[in-house]
Amino acid sequence: MSGSNTRAAGTAMVPARDGVRLATDIHLPDGPGPFPVVLERTPYGRAEPSRSERTAADPTPASRSELARVFTARGYAVVFQDNRGRHGSEGRFVKYLSDGQDGLDTCAWITAQPWCDGRICTMGLSYAAHTQAALGCLDPPGLVAQVLDSGGFCNAWQGGIRQFGAFELKQATWAHKQALLSPEAQADPVLHAALAAEDIRDWFTRLPWHPGHSPLRHHADYEAYLFDQWRHGTFDGFWQQLGIYAQGWHNRYSRADCVHMSSWFDPYPLTATGNYIGLKRAGRGPQRLILGPWTHGDRSATCFGDVEFGPDATVDSWAGDWRQYRLRHFDHAINGTPNPEPAVRVFVMGGGSGRRNAAGRLEHGGSWLSLADWPPPGAAFIPWHLHGDGTLAPAPPAEGAAPLAYDFDPAHPVPTIGGNLTSLEPVARGGAWNQVESPEFFGCAPPFLPLASRADVLAFQTAPLAAPLRVVGPIEAELWVATDGPDTDFTAKLIDVHPPSADYPGGYAMLLTDGICRLRYAENPAAPRLRAAGEVVRITLTLFPTANLFLPGHRIRLDISSSNFPKFDVNPNTGEPEGAARRRRIAVNTVFVDAARPSRVVLPILPL
Numbered sequence: 308m309s310g311s312n313t314r315a316a317g318t319a320m321v322p323a324r325d326g327v328r329l330a331t332d333i334h335l336p337d338g339p340g341p342f343p344v345v346l347e348r349t350p351y352g353r354a355e356p357s358r359s360e361r362t363a364a365d366p367t368p369a370s371r372s373e374l375a376r377v378f379t380a381r382g383y384a385v386v387f388q389d390n391r392g393r394h395g396s397e398g399r400f401v402k403y404l405s406d407g408q409d410g411l412d413t414c415a416w417i418t419a420q421p422w423c424d425g426r427i428c429t430m431g432l433s434y435a436a437h438t439q440a441a442l443g444c445l446d447p448p449g450l451v452a453q454v455l456d457s458g459g460f461c462n463a464w465q466g467g468i469r470q471f472g473a474f475e476l477k478q479a480t481w482a483h484k485q486a487l488l489s490p491e492a493q494a495d496p497v498l499h500a501a502l503a504a505e506d507i508r509d510w511f512t513r514l515p516w517h518p519g520h521s522p523l524r525h526h527a528d529y530e531a532y533l534f535d536q537w538r539h540g541t542f543d544g545f546w547q548q549l550g551i552y553a554q555g556w557h558n559r560y561s562r563a564d565c566v567h568m569s570s571w572f573d574p575y576p577l578t579a580t581g582n583y584i585g586l587k588r589a590g591r592g593p594q595r596l597i598l599g600p601w602t603h604g605d606r607s608a609t610c611f612g613d614v615e616f617g618p619d620a621t622v623d624s625w626a627g628d629w630r631q632y633r634l635r636h637f638d639h640a641i642n643g644t645p646n647p648e649p650a651v652r653v654f655v656m657g658g659g660s661g662r663r664n665a666a667g668r669l670e671h672g673g674s675w676l677s678l679a680d681w682p683p684p685g686a687a688f689i690p691w692h693l694h695g696d697g698t699l700a701p702a703p704p705a706e707g708a709a710p711l712a713y714d715f716d717p718a719h720p721v722p723t724i725g726g727n728l729t730s731l732e733p734v735a736r737g738g739a740w741n742q743v744e745s746p747e748f749f750g751c752a753p754p755f756l757p758l759a760s761r762a763d764v765l766a767f768q769t770a771p772l773a774a775p776l777r778v779v780g781p782i783e784a785e786l787w788v789a790t791d792g793p794d795t796d797f798t799a800k801l802i803d804v805h806p807p808s809a810d811y812p813g814g815y816a817m818l819l820t821d822g823i824c825r826l827r828y829a830e831n832p833a834a835p836r837l838r839a840a841g842e843v844v845r846i847t848l849t850l851f852p853t854a855n856l857f858l859p860g861h862r863i864r865l866d867i868s869s870s871n872f873p874k875f876d877v878n879p880n881t882g883e884p885e886g887a888a889r890r891r892r893i894a895v896n897t898v899f900v901d902a903a904r905p906s907r908v909v910l911p912i913l914p915l
Contacts (some may be wrong), residue, residue: 410442612738
């Protein structure tokens with residue numbers, strides 16, 4: 308391939324099978340062609356700069372034409388398309404559910420064009436990764452490579468829309484923000500003014516919402532799809548639709564050469580690892596996995612939340628930059644040029660000084676690790692048991708140890724302080740933070756004490772470690788629990804507790820990952836069951852995967868509670884239908900820690 312300049316072929320209105328036309332910008336290299344094609348489908352504006360298209364050397368996001376030139380200079384045609392019902396495209400926007408068929412129709416149209424040589428590579432972040440997975444499920448004509456960056460739902464009931472039953476409230480803040488940018492609001496000043504007048508942060512003090520009585524009430528389409536997601540709690544056919552359930556298509560997915568990328572403080576590491584594992588097991592095309600320390604799409608930064616991970620934290624530190632990485636991946640799929648990338652590359656957090664740097668952030672540090680597969684070969688999955696005295700240790704608990712109970716009041720949930728989340732601004736933000744309440748976090752109140760001081764948080768921690776311990780892989784907590792009502796939630800957080808120092812006299816409880824389980828779905832998500840009061844249940848609580856080096860003197864801590872708000876909706880403990888509760892009750896929740904009911908967290912220990 309050759310060519311150093313771009314000639315724009317203008318905008319085409321690509322017809323979908325139902326006659327809806329999709330606005331599509333085409334950038335062609337110089338030369339007669341035909342060319343392989345790079346395609347990105349997005350709801351954020353085909354002509355708008357993507358905030359993530361930046362590098363460590365140049366933090367200004369590239370324009371679409373600038374980005375196109377990166378690929379046309381290498382001989383690729385570049386196609387940017389608006390999703391149905393967004394920006395210049397016709398039709399009604401229904402989040403996630405039209406992207407598979409529209410993507411398939413677009414690929415068929417592209418391969419029929421004289422400037423296309425029949426081969427298509429796809430790319431894109433977040434929603435533009437969801438669109439890739441949706442079209443990949445239908446094995447479209449010409450698809451040879453994909454780079455699914457922080458998205459591409461493996462199973463949206465388990466992560467991305469719901470998380471093992473609980474609803475991710477980022478869907479609400481996203482809906483409000485994007486309703487403001489919708490074609491309908493842009494064309495109607497009254498509608499736009501009505502949406503803009505709603506203070507979404509204030510609305511989070513008035514949950515639960517109801518149709519017609521929410522900040523989305525002015526835009527019926529956006530309110531409708533939000534409540535569809537919120538009120539579909541059972542894992543039924545709704546959650547197995549094309550666009551939100553690639554897991555169900557793994558055996559028939561495209562054989563494209565795929566990269567799955569996410570990060571520890573992103574909502575999609577479970578998606579990326581799930582698709583990597585599932586497609587590899589199904590024998591589809593080559594699969595690669597990248598897991599960094601970043602928040603959503605921030606792959607060229609080094610600090611996330613209140614923590615600095617060091618100069619090696621960027622993708623640029625080993626890839627040149629993200630544009631060059633994608634070019635190498637596409638060149639390999641198109642021309643067979645060598646690609647030296649390992650199957651799996653992960654960033655292991657930890658190893659830093661633990662000091663406060665000049666910017667006021669904790670220096671936690673970290674380094675990249677190349678692996679042959681995921682989960683990491685050689686990792687030993689070791690159970691660490693919860694003990695009644697608050698210790699966390701490999702030793703099994705005692706016979707007859709008394710259970711631990713707490714009152715969970717849904718009117719006073721545990722506030723979200725960072726974590727693997729995005730799109731919740733201005734209500735909450737992701738990243739690594741000390742688990743101490745502060746005025747800057749929604750739901751916190753004086754005297755701003757550590758979360759572990761709350762009566763509804765059970766904290767279990769190891770003694771200070773005598774030697775370094777590297778945890779890399781999937782994380783599960785196996786808990787024996789009970790509640791005195793029909794339903795409740797259980798949450799878990801894995802924390803690296805830095806010891807007291809001159810910079811942090813109280814230590815620093817750095818959040819690594821967390822998870823949640825709605826009890827009615829614990830045994831069978833497709834057949835939820837309300838509980839008899841006091842019924843003892845063994846649950847598996849899936850935390851998102853992580854990688855961290857715990858240094859000597861640090862402690863490993865697991866916090867158990869029943870809420871993490873506003874990251875997730877709060878269970879009212881009443882058993883009422885999802886997203887439609889009117890009442891709340893205080894639940895007495897119990898965690899068992901005896902030899903017959905040994906609650907534990909299983910950590911993947913990777914030898915140093």
